[in-house]
Amino acid sequence: MVRRYLEVRSLQESLKILTTGFVCSASKVQVPLISSVGRVTAEPIFARYSVPEVHLAAMDGIAVVSAETEGASEQRPVMLEHAVRVNTGNIVPPEYDAVIMIEDVNVEGDQFRIRRAVPPWQHIRPAGEDIGETEMAIPSYHRIRPGDLGALAAYGITHVNVLTVKIGLIPTGSELVPHGTAPAPGQVVESNTVMAEAMLGTLGASCTRYPMVRDDPETIKKAVREAVEENDLVIVSAGSSAGTRDFTAEVIRELGEVLVHGIAIKPGKPAIIGRVDGKPVIGMPGYPLSALTILREIVIPFLDTCGLPVPLTGVVDGCLTVPVAKEVGTDEFILCAVGRIGDRFVVSPLSRGAGVQMSAVRSNAVLMVPSVTEGFEAGQEVRVTLSVSRAEAESSLLITGSHDPVLDHLADILSRQGIRLHSTHVGSMGGILAIRKNECHAAPMHLLAKDGQYNIPFLKKYLPGEEIILVCVAEREQGIVSREEIHLNDLPRYRFVNRQKGSGTRMLLDYELKRAGIDPADIRGYNREVTTHLAVALAVKTGEAEAGMCVYSAARALGLPFVPVGTERYEIAIRREHLDDPRVRALIRAISSPEFKADLIRLGGYYTKETGVQRRLP
Numbered sequence: 001m002v003r004r005y006l007e008v009r010s011l012q013e014s015l016k017i018l019t020t021g022f023v024c025s026a027s028k029v030q031v032p033l034i035s036s037v038g039r040v041t042a043e044p045i046f047a048r049y050s051v052p053e054v055h056l057a058a059m060d061g062i063a064v065v066s067a068e069t070e071g072a073s074e075q076r077p078v079m080l081e082h083a084v085r086v087n088t089g090n091i092v093p094p095e096y097d098a099v100i101m102i103e104d105v106n107v108e109g110d111q112f113r114i115r116r117a118v119p120p121w122q123h124i125r126p127a128g129e130d131i132g133e134t135e136m137a138i139p140s141y142h143r144i145r146p147g148d149l150g151a152l153a154a155y156g157i158t159h160v161n162v163l164t165v166k167i168g169l170i171p172t173g174s175e176l177v178p179h180g181t182a183p184a185p186g187q188v189v190e191s192n193t194v195m196a197e198a199m200l201g202t203l204g205a206s207c208t209r210y211p212m213v214r215d216d217p218e219t220i221k222k223a224v225r226e227a228v229e230e231n232d233l234v235i236v237s238a239g240s241s242a243g244t245r246d247f248t249a250e251v252i253r254e255l256g257e258v259l260v261h262g263i264a265i266k267p268g269k270p271a272i273i274g275r276v277d278g279k280p281v282i283g284m285p286g287y288p289l290s291a292l293t294i295l296r297e298i299v300i301p302f303l304d305t306c307g308l309p310v311p312l313t314g315v316v317d318g319c320l321t322v323p324v325a326k327e328v329g330t331d332e333f334i335l336c337a338v339g340r341i342g343d344r345f346v347v348s349p350l351s352r353g354a355g356v357q358m359s360a361v362r363s364n365a366v367l368m369v370p371s372v373t374e375g376f377e378a379g380q381e382v383r384v385t386l387s388v389s390r391a392e393a394e395s396s397l398l399i400t401g402s403h404d405p406v407l408d409h410l411a412d413i414l415s416r417q418g419i420r421l422h423s424t425h426v427g428s429m430g431g432i433l434a435i436r437k438n439e440c441h442a443a444p445m446h447l448l449a450k451d452g453q454y455n456i457p458f459l460k461k462y463l464p465g466e467e468i469i470l471v472c473v474a475e476r477e478q479g480i481v482s483r484e485e486i487h488l489n490d491l492p493r494y495r496f497v498n499r500q501k502g503s504g505t506r507m508l509l510d511y512e513l514k515r516a517g518i519d520p521a522d523i524r525g526y527n528r529e530v531t532t533h534l535a536v537a538l539a540v541k542t543g544e545a546e547a548g549m550c551v552y553s554a555a556r557a558l559g560l561p562f563v564p565v566g567t568e569r570y571e572i573a574i575r576r577e578h579l580d581d582p583r584v585r586a587l588i589r590a591i592s593s594p595e596f597k598a599d600l601i602r603l604g605g606y607y608t609k610e611t612g613v614q615r616r617l618p
Contacts, residue, residue, distance in 0.1 A: 008269070010371065011297060011331050013114075017259050018273050018298065019305045022280050024232060026163040026307035029206065033152055036144045039162035039201045039204050040309050046137045048156030050128040054161045055094075057086040059123040062105055063096035064114050069117045077115045079108075083548035086111045092124055099123035102204055125302050131155060135280070140278040141309060165306050166204045168227030168234045169193040172248070172409075173286065191357075192237040192284065192291040197296055203408045204308050207307065212458040215239070217247045224251055232306070234274075238286030248272055248283040254596035256281070264371060267352075268293040288357045293333050294575035296366070314386040316365070316393065318345030321400075321424075324367070335363035336384055337422035339396035339441070342576075346398060346439050347384055350423050362422060363398060364458075365404050380439070392420065397583045399423040399430020400440035402504050402572055406473060406606070407444065409599045413590040419583050425531040427503030432462050441584055443573045444473065446509055454569040459617055465541040467576035470615040471591055472569060474606040478508055479564040481537050481555040482547040489516055490547075497536055497545035504568070505533070509549050512565055534558075552605025588612075 009017070019248035028042040044264050049058060057063065062083040072078035086092060097120045106113040118276040131137060131332035144160070152160070158550075176190040190212055197207040208231065211225045220239070239248040249261050252274035252500035260273035261283075267290040267595055272283025280302070282295045304310040318338055326332045335346045346368060352358040365384040369375055376382055386393055395418055398405065403425040426434070430444030459468055480486055486494055499505040512519055520526045525545055529618060530536055537558045555562035572591070578584045590596055592612030601604035 010264050014260050014263045026308040028161050029164045030159050041142045041162040043140050044136050044161045047131045050133045051130040055092040056125040057090045057099050059101045059127050060087050061100045061102040066098040066120045072114050072117045074115050077113050080112045083112045130328050150398045166231040167207045168231035168267050169206050169209045170223050171237045172213045172239045176212045185372040221251045234281045237284050264330045294332050316345050318347040320380050320382050321348045323378045332369040333357045334367045336365045338365040339398040340394045397421045398432040398440045401443035402428040406423040429502035446568045446570045460496040467572045470571045472571050472610040472613045477552040477564050485561040486547045489554040492522040496523045497539040497548040500529040555602040
C-alpha cells in the first residue's frame with residue numbers, strides 16, 4: 001500500500017501545533033562544574049564563602065596603621081616602629097589598616113622611614129572585595145562561559161544545576177551501518193542522529209541515541225515506546241516519507257496520534273509531528289539536509305518554548321549571485337556561502353540537493369525563500385541568517401569558477417590563517433561572469449582560445465579595459481579517465497560523463513574532439529554533466545560511466561587509468577582593486593608557498609615551474 005501525507009501544513013501552522021499542543025518545561029540536572037560550559041543555569045549560584053575571606057595585601061611592602069603616618073613628607077619623614085613586612089597576597093594583621101609599597105620605604109634595621117602619609121585601606125584587598133559569602137555570582141538562565149568557570153571555582157562551586165530537555169534519538173532503516181564502518185553498496189552510514197545529538201547537545205539538551213532499528217513496524221514501535229517513557233521529546237530519524245518501507249507515521253498513529261504529516265518546507269516536507277502518551281514525537285526525514293532543516297526550523301524553536309534558551313543568530317543583507325526559483329506555497333531554506341567583497345556582502349547559494357551533506361559543511365549562512373514568492377532574481381538584495389559569527393563571515397574568501405582538487409589544499413593553508421575559502425564550481429566562464437559582476441574575490445579558469453592562448457583572450461573579450469591580475473596555480477595534465485586506458489579517439493564506443501557547459505574542461509574536450517573529427521553527438525553520455533573533476537572520476541569508478549575527462553590528480557586519487565590529452569595553464573583571475581585585501585594577499589602567498597608546491601608535486605599531474613607567476617591586464 002502506498003502511504004500518503006495528511007494535509008500538508010505551513011511551517012508557521014506546524015510550529016503552532018507543536019508549541020501550543022504540548023506542556024514541556026526544561027528540567028533541572030546537576031553537572032560537574034568543569035562540564036558546565038555552554039549550559040544554562042537552572043537557578044542562581046551563590047558564593048560559598050567570601051573572596052578574599054580576610055584582608056589581603058595588594059602590594060609588596062609594609063602593613064601600617066594609617067593614623068601613624070599623618071604628617072609624613074619629604075621635609076619631615078616619619079619613622080614607624082610598629083609596621084610589619086608583607087608580600088602581595090599575605091594576610092594583613094587585624095591591627096593594621098593600610099599597606100605602603102616597599103619602593104616608598106627606607107628600611108633602617110627594624111624600623112621603617114616613610115615620606116608620605118597614606119589613607120586607610122590603601123593597597124589592601126578587603127574581605128569580600130570580589131564577592132561576599134552568600135552573594136549571588138550568576139543568575140538563573142545564564143549561559144555559562146569559560147570565564148565564569150574560573151570565578152565559580154574560586155567561589156567554592158563544584159557542581160551546577162543546569163536546564164535540560166531529555167531527547168531520545170531513534171535511527172531507523174535496514175540499510176544503516178554505524179559510523180566508522182565503510183558502507184557496502186546499498187548501505188548508508190547512520191549520521192543523522194550523530195548530527196542531532198551534537199546540535200541539540202550544544203543547547204543543553206540531554207540526548208540519548210538508541211540502537212539502530214531495522215525497517216520493521218513492531219521493532220520501531222517497541223523502540224518508540226521505550227524512548228517516550230524515558231524522554232521529554234522523541235525524534236525518529238527516517239521512515240517519515242510515503243514509501244513502502246516508511247513506517248514512522250503508522251507507528252505513531254498506533255501508539256498515539258499523528259498531528260502533522262507533511263510540512264510545506266523544502267527540504268524536509270515529509271516531517272511528522274505526533275503525540276504519544278502526551279509527549280511530542282517528531283519524524284525526521286532521512287536525507288541529511290532535510291534532517292538538518294527540521295532540527296533547525298522545528299526542533300530548536302520548540303526547545304526554546306520549553307524554557308531551554310536558544311542563542312540569537314546574526315543576520316546580514318547581501319547581493320544574491322544567481323537566481324533562485326521555486327514554487328509558491330513552500331518555504332525553502334537554501335544553504336549559502338557568504339563573504340564580504342568591498343563594502344557589501346555577497347550570497348552564493350550552494351547545492352540544493354537534500355542529500356548533499358557537503359553543502360552544510362561548506363555553508364556559513366541560510367537563505368529563507370518565503371512561501372509567498374517564486375524566488376529571487378540574481379543581484380537582488382536578500383537577508384540571510386548566519387551560522388557563524390559575523391567576523392567569521394567577513395573573513396571568508398569567495399572563489400568562483402573552475403574546479404580543481406588543489407583548491408582544497410589552498411583552503412587548508414588559508415584556514416590556518418583564519419581565512420575560510422568558499423569555492424563555488426560553476427566552470428571557467430561562470431567565473432568570468434562572477435568577476436565581471438564583482439561577486440567573487442578570485443576566479444579560477446583554464447580557457448583555451450583558438451590561437452592557443454589561455455585565459456587572456458577571454459578576459460579581454462568579456463572584461464574589456466578591466467585591470468585583472470592572473471596568478472598561475474599550476475600547469476596541469478588533462479586526459480581521459482577510464483578503467484581500461486581508453487583514448488580520446490575511442491570515446492564514441494563508450495559511455496561518457498562530461499563536465500558542465502562553460503567549464504574549461506568541456507571547452508578543451510570540444511577543441512580536441514574537433515581536431516580529431518569526432519562529432520559530440522556520437523558520444524553516449526556527452527550531455528551527462530557533473531561539476532567537479534573528482535565527480536567525473538567517481539562516475540567512472542562506480543560504473544555509471546566508462547570514460548570521462550578530468551585532471552590526472554583526480555584519476556590518481558581513485559586509482560584509475562589515465563591517458564593524457566594535453567597540458568593546460570590553470571590560473572586565478574583577481575581584480576586589481578582587491579589586491580589590497582588581506583585575504584587576497586594571503587591567497588597569492590599561499591599559491592607561491594613551498595608547502596603548496598610540494599602538495600602539487602605529491603598529487604601528481606601538475607607542473608610548478610609557472611606556479612605563482614603573475615600576468616597583468618591590460
